[in-house]
Amino acid sequence: MPDTQTDTVAAAAATPATQQPYAELGMAEDEYARVREILGRRPTAAELAIYSVMWSEHCSYKSSKAHLRQFGEKAPDSDALLVGMGENAGVVDVGDGNAVTFKLESHNHPSYVEPHQGAATGVGGIVRDILTMGARPVAVMDALRFGPAEEEDTLRVLPGVVSGISSYGNCLGLPNIGGELGFDPGYARNPLVNAMCVGVLDRDDIKLAQASGPGNKVVLFGAPTGPDGIGGASVLASASFDAESGAKRPSVQVGDPFLEKLLVECSLELFRNDLVVGIQDLGAAGVSCSTTELAAGGTGGMRVELDRVPLRDPRLTPEEILMSESQERMMAVVEPDKLDAFQETCRKWNILATVIGDVTDVTSEEAERGGRLVMTWHGETIVDMPPRTASDEGPVYQRPYSRPQDQDGLQADTPERLERPTTDEGLREQVLRVLAAPGVCDPTWVTQQYDRYVLGNTVLAAPHDGGVVRVSDDSDRGISLATDGNGRYTRLDPYTGTQAAYAEAYRNVAATGARPLAVTNCLNYGSPEDPGVMWQFAESTRGLADACQHLGTPVTGGNVSFYNQTGDTAINPTPVVGVLGVISDVNNRLTSAFDTSGARLLLLGETAAELGGSVWASVVHGHLGGHPPRVDLDAEAALGAVLAETAERGLALAAHDLSDGGLAVALAESALRGGTGCSVEVTDPFVSLFSESAGRAVVAVDPRAEAEFTELCSRHGVPVEAVGSTGGSALRVSHPGGGFAIELDELRATHAGTLPDLVGVA
Structure with a gap:
């Protein structure tokens, strides 16, 4: 088993000079510096995985967000619109x-x-x-x-x-x-x-991605987590986290539509019986995305025991678990007195459901920073971060743009010069x-x-x-x-x-x-x-x-x-x-x-x-x-x-x-x-x-x-x-x-x- 002690928050704080593979994970030097500023220390390997995938182009819209805002700024009045952009x-x-x-x-x-x-x-x-x-x-x-x-x-x-x-x-x-x-x-x-x-x-009956209510349970349900899709949509190299084994992880997810059909029917029954406080699917960025977005969308924090995540491959490291994009998975926030009914519904549909954490209370200072997300692995704290900084407060680039040099010539080459049929x-x-x-x-x-x-x-x-x-x-x-x-x-x-x-x-x-x-x-x-x-x-x-x-x-x-x-x-x-x-x-x-x-x-x-x-x-x-x-x-x-x-x-x-x-x-x-x-x-x-x-x-x-x-x-x-x-x-x-x-x-x-x-x- 790898030495997890070097991945703990305490060890990260005590070893600020440790080199980390942020560039290999698609993170720019100034982005990495900003993570260190947010945390007040260097990130752990697990935190680096979360930030790198959540701040990727695919997940954060860092190059497009400045332009996408006008969809909201110019949005017409509409009595029909119930939920707009952001969910x-x-x-x-x-x-x-x-x-x-x-x-x-x-x-x-x-x-x-x-x-x-x-x-x-x-x-x-x-x-x-x-x-x-x-x-x-x-x-x-x-x-x-x-x-x-x-x-x-x-x-x-x-x-x-x-x-x-x-x-x-x-x-x-x-x-x-x-x-x-x-x-x-x-x-x-x-x-x-x-x-x-x-x-x-x-x-x-609209559901939202929010983890509210201290004491509520965080439940992962659906397929077990495997190595498929690690670094897929987020364009990350899984080899960065698999140097010892040298195993080549697949970059494209593998789907099981029959399991998804059961997951759909199971989820709809959970909704009908009012057994869910908040809900999020696991797509791009997997557990990283679902935990940070649920925690950021709620009023409290979240504590997750990553060891509890059901695995198809026991060799997966914490970082691989966080970035896996295995399909047919959902994460729900459930009130404790409804947990038995939730799990019984999942058993009815033959859906694996595992409590992996809790919604936690936060101090006023933590609330101002977007709450608090804590994750443990084999008893060691490997993540301690404000989740909103990963899900909502990533970098926003004002990319330079200019009219292409060939644009005028392209428009000047009109189809009027083309031969037309004469018969x-x-x-x-x-x-x-x-x-x-x-x-x-x-x-x-x-x-x-x-x-x-x-x-x-x-x-x-x-x-x-x-x-x-x-x-x-x-x-x-x-x-x-x-x-x-x-x-x-x-x-x-x-x-x-x-x-x-x-x-x-x-x-x-x-x-x-x-x-x-x-x-x-x-x-x-x-x-x-x-x-x-x-x-x-x-x-x-x-x-x-x-x-x-x-x-x-x-x-x-x-x-x-x-x-x-x-x-x-x-x-x-x-x-x-x-x-x-x-x-x-x-x-x-x-x-x-x-x-x-x-x-x-x-x-x-x-x-x-x-x-x-x-x-x-x-x-x-x-x-x-x-x-x-x-x-x-x-x-x-x-x-x-x-x-x-x-x-x-x-x-x-x-x-x-x-x-x-x-x-x-x-x-x-x-x-x-x-x-x-x-x-x-x-x-x-x-x-x-x-x-x-x-x-x-x-x-x-x-x-x-x-x-x-x-x-x-x-x-x-x-x-x-x-x-x-x-x-x-x-x-x-x-x-x-x-x-x-x-x-x-x-x-x-x-x-x-x-x-x-x-x-x-x-």
């Missing part, structure tokens, strides 16, 4: 006594190292975040980005990520109701795996090329691996614009969710590109008939030490904060993922924005499918020659340059209001927003989804088909409702143009100089064949 997930009131909690997080780097487990545990982690708010998880979504579809490494990562998401979510019994799939050279060897979960709870045959061929492009093509190969309808409350799911679920079995009230992001747009203009991602998610939710209510996000960027990357991040957060303020949708929380780059090459900045909306009656929801002949097709919004960052420019010419489409937030709000009222009044047969690929892709998708063709007449076929102007949707309306629908658009100031009708077995486009047609069978073969061909599925 495990935000909570909003959706009516009828129901509340919803939702959040989006990344698991990018682990998913590259070990695609299946990295993606699977990303789902497990976000589900536990939702669970800790007191909610039953009811659905998941994912936003995925990979390198070039044909590259060998993409073909290694893609199937593993999809299988990880599907196996974990399916085993949990959670429907996967939508998301995104994209491919771009910039994501080679740095895929993005962003997972969202949404949960439902009574609005008066109907050329137009037809390019429509098919765009429709077959990875990221635009039919994602069924992915989504068919997910169970979209388990639990029985899914009303709408992929491939439609948003996912819709009922909030309860006995209600027709529902929520709609969508995620969107466009790294090409954000590379061209981070401010406008981020607003475009938000506007598209807002528009997708509205296109289902719901009224957008709140926002979460996952912000994926390169190194914050690069001034150009930080400029992208600063402009993106400013753009999102301004847009949410303008349209009255508060940011409830989210995630920042930095260091997404290979060598010195960063990914395109990729803010993924999730929007949640409410629909009072899910029976009125809108789909994107043309399934009725004879409907009038109406184009809402204004179309301009906006092709910067477009799919057409990227797919046909391999070009990225110019400016992204302009975002008019007032126009988005008006369009959203029209779509929601249209659903409530039953005026439309289908609605589909226009985004990647423009009108050409929207018409093809809607025709294929409903099995009914359509005919449209346009003036400028190229711009009409491929422009990606924002704030647009195509709506199918019964001719008898056309006048009423047109009046609704006029009242809200939304431009509306009759462009054609549904019917037949082809997509037909006519214009003053001619036209062309593509049979649905050819559209389907082109659209549906790309992914199966890539992964070798017949």
